Amino acid sequence: MQSNEHPFISTYQYTxxxxxxxxxxxxxxxxxxxxxxxxxxxxxxxxxxxxxxHIRMVDPVHTGDNIQLTFGENxxxxxxxxxxxxxxxxxxxxxxxxxEKPAGMSVHPCTLYYNDTVGNWFSARYRTEDGKNGIxxxxxxxxxxxxxxxxxxxxxxxSAGMLMGKLEKVYYAVTEGLIPSDSGTVxxxxxxxxxxxxxxxxxxxxPQAQRAVTHYRVLCRANGHTLIACRxxxxxxxxxxxxxxxxxxxxxxxxxxxxxxxxIKTQALHCxxxxxxxxxxxxxxxxxxxxxxxxxxxxxxxxxPKNDLKSGW
Numbered sequence: 001m002q003s004n005e006h007p008f009i010s011t012y013q014y015t016x017x018x019x020x021x022x023x024x025x026x027x028x029x030x031x032x033x034x035x036x037x038x039x040x041x042x043x044x045x046x047x048x049x050x051x052x053x054h055i056r057m058v059d060p061v062h063t064g065d066n067i068q069l070t071f072g073e074n075x076x077x078x079x080x081x082x083x084x085x086x087x088x089x090x091x092x093x094x095x096x097x098x099x100e101k102p103a104g105m106s107v108h109p110c111t112l113y114y115n116d117t118v119g120n121w122f123s124a125r126y127r128t129e130d131g132k133n134g135i136x137x138x139x140x141x142x143x144x145x146x147x148x149x150x151x152x153x154x155x156x157x158x159s160a161g162m163l164m165g166k167l168e169k170v171y172y173a174v175t176e177g178l179i180p181s182d183s184g185t186v187x188x189x190x191x192x193x194x195x196x197x198x199x200x201x202x203x204x205x206x207p208q209a210q211r212a213v214t215h216y217r218v219l220c221r222a223n224g225h226t227l228i229a230c231r232x233x234x235x236x237x238x239x240x241x242x243x244x245x246x247x248x249x250x251x252x253x254x255x256x257x258x259x260x261x262x263x264i265k266t267q268a269l270h271c272x273x274x275x276x277x278x279x280x281x282x283x284x285x286x287x288x289x290x291x292x293x294x295x296x297x298x299x300x301x302x303x304x305p306k307n308d309l310k311s312g313w
Contacts, residue, residue, distance in 0.1 A: 010156045016065040026057035033281040039161045071156035080115040081124035095159035103266040107142045149271030168275040171230040174268035175249035179226040186214045186243040212236045214243045222301040
């Protein structure tokens with residue numbers, strides 16, 4: 001459980017069962033709890049005890065031993081706190097914080113956007129009174145600045161190590177035009193456009209192009225637009241945006257890739273569903289988060305926002 005005296009410290013405890021009696025501690029972490037080699041190395045830096053005493057990874061553990069891991073007590077926060085940003089808290093526990101961001105907001109600070117990002121809001125929420133320490137911002141994935149929806153951040157290095165790359169996301173997009181097929185897959189490699197640091201294009205001939213696969217399902221066709229749900233096998237920059245433009249159905253509002261902004265001013269793309277897997281080391285069961293379409297996207301297909309995206313995939 002998380003300490004009340006130190007709200008930014010996360011503690012995890014495990015009891016060794018008879019199967020692991022006499023085995024090395026590092027084997028218990030790796031084989032029983034699924035720790036990677038890097039995570040095991042990081043545990044050597046501190047915050048680990050067995051029955052209240054220091055122990056080495058090459059020491060054996062025994063039936064009934066209590067293993068305790070502690071994270072977060074020495075984290076320094078370097079982001080500018082900004083609690084006034086329009087970020088919504090969806091869910092939080094010892095391991096994660098799930099938020100919803102609007103269009104026009106970056107996930108992580110950069111040169112252009114250094115005090116108005118999801119990270120700045122997070123830093124304000126999880127910061128000690130003296131402003132020096134708290135919880136470092138560890139987003140488990142990123143969304144484009146103008147993509148709306150769910151952002152999940154890990155609250156310590158253990159949950160980050162266990163969950164990074166493991167979350168499944170469903171994106172909802174509104175395309176221009178009526179897609180005739182009810183479902184499909186776009187398997188087309190992507191590469192950065194020469195001279196641009198951000199724009200991507202499909203390129204089957206360049207060996208430097210990265211494989212990108214997008215699966216989509218049509219949910220609704222109306223008003224000359226199509227609402228689709230998308231799952232990604234790969235997570236390339238602008239993948240959904242480029243792939244849908246490639247097959248002739250750019251996202252509404254996505255002027256970078258052929259869409260028009262006469263009705264909506266940003267690309268109609270929303271991260272509406274996130275599945276967080278069960279993780280033994282975190283004592284987590286699988287859970288899913290849902291967020292309805294933003295009003296601007298819903299209006300494109302003549303609907304009002306409602307939390308009915310569970311049927312999207």
